[in-house]
Amino acid sequence: MKAIVGLTALALMLMAVPASAEDPPHASCEVPAYLLTTESKLPKVAEAIKTDQKLDILVIGSRSATIGAPDGTGFPGRMEAALREKLPSVTVNVTLQLQVKKTAEDVAKEFDQLLAGKKPTLVIWQTGTVDAMRSVDPDDFRTAVDEGVAALQKTGAEVVLMNLQYSPRMETMITTTPYIDAMRVAAQDREVPLFDRFAIMHLWNETGRFDLFSAARGLEMAKRVHDCLGRSLATFVIDAAHLKPAEPGTQR
Amino acid sequence: MRGSDSSERYDMTSVTDQAAGASAGNAAKQGIPSAAVPSRTVPERSSAVPAAGSDRELRLDLFRGLALWLIFVDHLPPNIFTWLTIRNYGFSDATEIFIFISGYTAAFVYGRAMRDRGMVVATARILKRVWQIYVAHVFLFTIFLAEISYVATSFENPLYTEEMGILDFLKQPDVTIVQALLLKFRPVNMDVLPLYIVLMLFLPAIIWLMRRKPDLTLGLSVAIYAVVWQFDINLPAYPSGVWFFNPFAWQLLFVFGAWCALGGAKRMAPLLSSRITLAISIAYLVASFFITLTWHFPQLGHFVPRIVEQWMYPINKTDLDVLRFAHFLALAAVAVYFLPRGWAGLKSPWLRPAILCGQHSLEIFCIGVFLAFAGHFILAEYAGGPWIHFVISISGIVIMSAAAWVFSWYKRVAAKSGTDAKSADANADLAGGGS
Numbered sequence: 001m002k003a004i005v006g007l008t009a010l011a012l013m014l015m016a017v018p019a020s021a022e023d024p025p026h027a028s029c030e031v032p033a034y035l036l037t038t039e040s041k042l043p044k045v046a047e048a049i050k051t052d053q054k055l056d057i058l059v060i061g062s063r064s065a066t067i068g069a070p071d072g073t074g075f076p077g078r079m080e081a082a083l084r085e086k087l088p089s090v091t092v093n094v095t096l097q098l099q100v101k102k103t104a105e106d107v108a109k110e111f112d113q114l115l116a117g118k119k120p121t122l123v124i125w126q127t128g129t130v131d132a133m134r135s136v137d138p139d140d141f142r143t144a145v146d147e148g149v150a151a152l153q154k155t156g157a158e159v160v161l162m163n164l165q166y167s168p169r170m171e172t173m174i175t176t177t178p179y180i181d182a183m184r185v186a187a188q189d190r191e192v193p194l195f196d197r198f199a200i201m202h203l204w205n206e207t208g209r210f211d212l213f214s215a216a217r218g219l220e221m222a223k224r225v226h227d228c229l230g231r232s233l234a235t236f237v238i239d240a241a242h243l244k245p246a247e248p249g250t251q252r
Numbered sequence: 253m254r255g256s257d258s259s260e261r262y263d264m265t266s267v268t269d270q271a272a273g274a275s276a277g278n279a280a281k282q283g284i285p286s287a288a289v290p291s292r293t294v295p296e297r298s299s300a301v302p303a304a305g306s307d308r309e310l311r312l313d314l315f316r317g318l319a320l321w322l323i324f325v326d327h328l329p330p331n332i333f334t335w336l337t338i339r340n341y342g343f344s345d346a347t348e349i350f351i352f353i354s355g356y357t358a359a360f361v362y363g364r365a366m367r368d369r370g371m372v373v374a375t376a377r378i379l380k381r382v383w384q385i386y387v388a389h390v391f392l393f394t395i396f397l398a399e400i401s402y403v404a405t406s407f408e409n410p411l412y413t414e415e416m417g418i419l420d421f422l423k424q425p426d427v428t429i430v431q432a433l434l435l436k437f438r439p440v441n442m443d444v445l446p447l448y449i450v451l452m453l454f455l456p457a458i459i460w461l462m463r464r465k466p467d468l469t470l471g472l473s474v475a476i477y478a479v480v481w482q483f484d485i486n487l488p489a490y491p492s493g494v495w496f497f498n499p500f501a502w503q504l505l506f507v508f509g510a511w512c513a514l515g516g517a518k519r520m521a522p523l524l525s526s527r528i529t530l531a532i533s534i535a536y537l538v539a540s541f542f543i544t545l546t547w548h549f550p551q552l553g554h555f556v557p558r559i560v561e562q563w564m565y566p567i568n569k570t571d572l573d574v575l576r577f578a579h580f581l582a583l584a585a586v587a588v589y590f591l592p593r594g595w596a597g598l599k600s601p602w603l604r605p606a607i608l609c610g611q612h613s614l615e616i617f618c619i620g621v622f623l624a625f626a627g628h629f630i631l632a633e634y635a636g637g638p639w640i641h642f643v644i645s646i647s648g649i650v651i652m653s654a655a656a657w658v659f660s661w662y663k664r665v666a667a668k669s670g671t672d673a674k675s676a677d678a679n680a681d682l683a684g685g686g687s
Contacts (some may be wrong), residue, residue: 039554063414101417133418135493139484142566168329169407170415172626173400175440175496178569185565188558206638214409221337221413 029228036236039191044158046241048121057094058120078230103131108148126162128179142182149190159192166201193240206229256271310598316353317610320344327624328439333645343403343579355509360665375456382452389445431490443496450505473507501571553622605653625649
């Protein structure tokens with residue numbers, strides 16, 4: 001009996017190992033080009049890269065900018081790695097300011113403090129989840145994002161907005177559409193690029209690239225999702241800045 | 253919710269019987285507006301079709317049934333079927349259809365009750381109906397609580413730690429459940445019934461005034477809608493925010509449905525049969541289809557001038573955006589133009605399931621919400637993937653249709669045993685709900 005259990009366990013382990021190994025973090029992230037291009041431009045980012053060989057990015061995010069794992073595994077860290085890979089001659093610096101359990105309006109009030117003493121070329125503002133969970137009035141949310149972006153632009157930084165995660169299990173509990181729409185409108189009004197995290201993750205789930213319904217408690221999938229998000233975000237920023245990546249066609 | 257309670261038969265099931273009976277030719281005799289839906293062909297058709305009891309206003313049933321199916325599909329996670337729902341092809345969606353037809357049928361039946369039995373009795377019946385809807389809502393909330401309590405204890409994907417925070421309300425059931433009973437806490441997908449409850453509460457006043465000054469009533473409704481937009485009035489929700497479907501805005505559709513039922517449809521018939529109306533409607537539908545396309549294919553967004561975008565967005569569902577309302581009107585105008593009253597397809601067995609569902613709308617709506625919860629649960633706990641999705645959507649529609657068939661069967665049987673004794677009073681029995 002013991003032997004059978006032992007052998008079964010061994011067999012399961014052997015099956016498990018290649019399964020995770022055949023899906024290395026660098027596997028294609030399968031994001032169609034239209035989700036990684038934008039009409040809005042980032043001229044200052046392009047300028048900083050070309051003339052200063054230096055790019056400072058500040059990510060202002062909520063809890064979903066991390067996965068509760070060691071540093072560098074969330075999408076900000078992965079984006080930094082991807083940008084360094086694509087722009088080898090440029091000093092890329094990405095810092096993350098977590099603003100947990102705060103609505104867009106709350107976060108916008110903190111901007112002065114968050115940016116104190118820093119001069120980021122680019123601020124990536126990931127928001128919307130907390131507002132959706134608290135059912136903040138979508139109009140108020142849109143105003144908060146709109147004014148928040150304006151405040152960030154006033155500091156001289158360029159802004160990229162990033163919307164909510166797609167989480168199929170939470171669909172019965174969180175209404176996301178009005179907040180996604182509001183962010184699209186705010187991005188259009190202020191002419192800033194919007195990184196459509198929701199659409200990208202939705203597509204991954206639909207094509208089977210990632211099974212986001214999965215109840216897995218492990219970190220593996222979360223890490224791979226964030227790796228892909230970080231890479232896609234890097235591609236998106238480079239596209240918006242109208243730069244040619246060092247190795248064209250490497251990786252989306 | 254289902255039972256031998258006859259007032260229910262009276263409303264959701266017999267409403268349409270009644271509507272049908274009246275339009276079969278005795279409407280004039282009874283001195284009430286016929287059930288004629290806006291239709292260019294009403295006059296000719298109703299005389300062309302033999303006046304039989306089987307000549308019901310099936311179009312209302314059909315569209316309400318379809319709306320119920322679409323609401324069910326829209327409540328499931330997006331899948332292939334979602335592409336069939338009208339919200340992907342224009343501004344409005346199934347909710348508009350549902351609320352309009354509910355206003356139409358409710359005004360028709362209770363308007364009749366008010367004429368026959370007076371204000372007090374009609375009001376009492378409406379309130380009884382409100383109570384039934386409320387109980388249905390609380391029942392669905394209980395199922396919802398059961399589902400998410402389970403999810404809260406079994407789901408720990410680190411990717412979604414933040415979103416899981418929404419379940420924190422389970423930690424304070426004292427507040428949450430009371431707020432749910434007050435209709436202030438309404439989880440996703442549970443917004444339609446509270447809206448319906450509030451609209452029905454105002455129905456006695458609406459009908460009372462509508463029977464005297466129909467145009468004034470509609471005018472008041474438009475005025476309230478305008479005031480709501482001007483001053484941003486809505487009911488508060490818990491834990492924050494406002495009602496997802498603002499009843500003060502959505503009343504416009506409900507009252508418009510009532511206005512059509514109590515004579516407005518007849519007056520609009522010439523307008524609706526005009527080719528110009530048709531052309532405008534189709535042009536609007538096409539334009540809105542194109543705008544919707546740009547949501548799914550952002551590449552097309554370049555073709556929309558920025559000034560149009562700035563004027564148009566956001567298209568507000570909470571306050572029933574005027575673009576949505578207009579889209580519904582255009583849809584209705586086109587539907588009425590191409591599907592005349594006596595359209596033969598209405599008798600087709602293929603449409604039978606949808607018609608049956610439309611005839612039992614409260615029950616089928618609740619079953620649909622329940623099935624959507626169950627579908628989510630199956631997808632989350634057992635299996636995902638497009639194939640299972642497809643099976644769940646189809647099974648849901650089959651279950652809804654089967655349930656509707658059982659309700660119809662039961663109603664027929666109950667009616668047979670009931671009307672033997674007092675068939676002479678059958679009409680009053682239907683209209684009044686009997687006992």
